[in-house]
Amino acid sequence: MKRLKKFLVDGQKYIFDGEKVQIRFENECEGLVKETKTLNAHRTNYLKTICLVLNNSCNLGCEYCFANKGQYNKPNEQMSFETARQVIDSLVTEIRKNSGKEMSISFFGGEPLLSFELIKKIVDYIESYYSDYLVHYMITTNGTLITKEIAEFMEENKFDIMISIDGTQEQHDYYRKFLNGYGSYLKVLGGIANFQNPKILNARITITDINSDICSYIDSILDLGVGRITFAVDYNISEVAFQNFIISLKNLIEKYFKDIAKGKLYDITNFSRVIINLALNQRNLSHCNAGISYLAVSADGKYYRCPRFVGNEEFSLGNVKDEKSFNKKMEDFKERLSIPDKRNFHCNQCVYVYLCGGMCYHHSYMVSNYEFNTTPRECNERITIFEGIIKGLCQLSTKERRTLLLFYTNLWNLIRKGEQK
Amino acid sequence: MRESFENQAIDFGLTSSELEELWLSSKTSVCEGGSEGGAG
Numbered sequence: 478m479k480r481l482k483k484f485l486v487d488g489q490k491y492i493f494d495g496e497k498v499q500i501r502f503e504n505e506c507e508g509l510v511k512e513t514k515t516l517n518a519h520r521t522n523y524l525k526t527i528c529l530v531l532n533n534s535c536n537l538g539c540e541y542c543f544a545n546k547g548q549y550n551k552p553n554e555q556m557s558f559e560t561a562r563q564v565i566d567s568l569v570t571e572i573r574k575n576s577g578k579e580m581s582i583s584f585f586g587g588e589p590l591l592s593f594e595l596i597k598k599i600v601d602y603i604e605s606y607y608s609d610y611l612v613h614y615m616i617t618t619n620g621t622l623i624t625k626e627i628a629e630f631m632e633e634n635k636f637d638i639m640i641s642i643d644g645t646q647e648q649h650d651y652y653r654k655f656l657n658g659y660g661s662y663l664k665v666l667g668g669i670a671n672f673q674n675p676k677i678l679n680a681r682i683t684i685t686d687i688n689s690d691i692c693s694y695i696d697s698i699l700d701l702g703v704g705r706i707t708f709a710v711d712y713n714i715s716e717v718a719f720q721n722f723i724i725s726l727k728n729l730i731e732k733y734f735k736d737i738a739k740g741k742l743y744d745i746t747n748f749s750r751v752i753i754n755l756a757l758n759q760r761n762l763s764h765c766n767a768g769i770s771y772l773a774v775s776a777d778g779k780y781y782r783c784p785r786f787v788g789n790e791e792f793s794l795g796n797v798k799d800e801k802s803f804n805k806k807m808e809d810f811k812e813r814l815s816i817p818d819k820r821n822f823h824c825n826q827c828v829y830v831y832l833c834g835g836m837c838y839h840h841s842y843m844v845s846n847y848e849f850n851t852t853p854r855e856c857n858e859r860i861t862i863f864e865g866i867i868k869g870l871c872q873l874s875t876k877e878r879r880t881l882l883l884f885y886t887n888l889w890n891l892i893r894k895g896e897q898k
Numbered sequence: 899m900r901e902s903f904e905n906q907a908i909d910f911g912l913t914s915s916e917l918e919e920l921w922l923s924s925k926t927s928v929c930e931g932g933s934e935g936g937a938g
Contacts, residue, residue, distance in 0.1 A: 871908065
């Protein structure tokens with residue numbers, strides 16, 4: 478099936494080819510364009526990434542938290558080292574079976590830094606027993622507990638660090654409060670200040686009714702020294718605020734490309750993942766590959782597709798100790814989403830399906846009670862991004878596009894160990 | 899390693915080896931567990 482969409486940018490006609498994930502000039506005959514070899518984005522069909530939900534506790538009490546203020550349905554549960562060790566050993570067995578050489582471990586909570594001693598023990602275990610593997614560490618934290626020691630440890634081990642920051646102090650503190658009701662913004666700033674190179678940090682914005690105008694405060698976050706930003710819309714956002722967000726998102730994309738032209742470079746990951754797929758002509762066959770190459774383990778030792786499903790027994794994939802049942806459930810799940818044609822009619826008709834990869838299962842589930850649905854708001858947001866980026870890339874010169882891609886390479890290499898140890 | 903990087907229509911100005919390095923560096927940054935879905 479042909480997936481073509483025309484764009485007119487500064488008087489020049491372009492075509493986005495959704496099958497090839499490629500932008501070309503309209504008058505350029507398809508046959509004359511250098512032959513493309515469209516490949517699938519980095520996705521393995523075996524388990525490679527584990528998200529460890531280290532605890533069901535948090536020192537904040539954010540109203541919008543999907544995990545019920547970090548407690549899921551089992552307050553104060555803590556993961557034992559034995560559970561973590563067992564999970565990592567199983568992960569390595571799976572990777573070995575598939576002749577892989579890399580794994581990723583993501584630390585999550587609750588607030589994972591409440592379990593910093595456990596994190597150190599897990600990293601030490603992996604570095605001692607699996608030093609022949611290329612291991613990537615990731616953490617999602619509220620940023621309030623980052624001491625100099627913790628920052629040094631994470632920088633030394635090249636952690637990919639995501640810290641929640643919801644805008645200006647006033648916007649951030651509206652929801653992100655300590656249990657005593659005080660806002661957490663200033664503490665987060667203190668945590669960021671402990672890093673030698675805060676450019677590696679990824680500020681994670683949750684878009685709600687009170688910070689929907691993302692373009693208005695993005696610079697205030699970049700001014701903190703972080704080099705990366707990721708945003709996600711709260712599924713409880715009102716329709717008025719969502720429409721305001723879409724307008725602001727269009728402004729943000731325009732600003733992003735104007736900043737690139739001015740030489741002000743930073744990474745908005747919602748944009749960069751689209752840009753590199755266009756640069757490399759890669760297809761996304763899933764949103765985040767949860768349930769195939771990525772699984773979460775709850776603090777009490779159960780597998781789930783991702784941490785967002787933790788505590789929902791309907792989505793439990795079995796216990797860490799029961800491999801047989803786990804393998805059966807995984808095979809059933811893989812079968813259901815092995816190819817995008819099985820997804821749904823809406824995605825199959827979409828020109829952007831391979832740039833997109835589909836919806837977040839959890840978001841779809843929360844909005845429509847079915848995890849494979851598309852949701853109008855998420856489609857609206859994604860298409861706004863795709864079309865804004867295609868136009869923005871066409872407006873840049875070759876030199877500016879090159880500068881942007883080299884910037885991404887250098888930035889991402891800071892949080893990535895070398896190919897060979 | 900990817901098989902080919904000679905594939906652009908609009909020019910991004912990178913050599914094959916620079917594209918390969920971009921591809922390698924993007925492995926962990928844009929992959930599993932994008933943390934983009936949902937709230938909180």
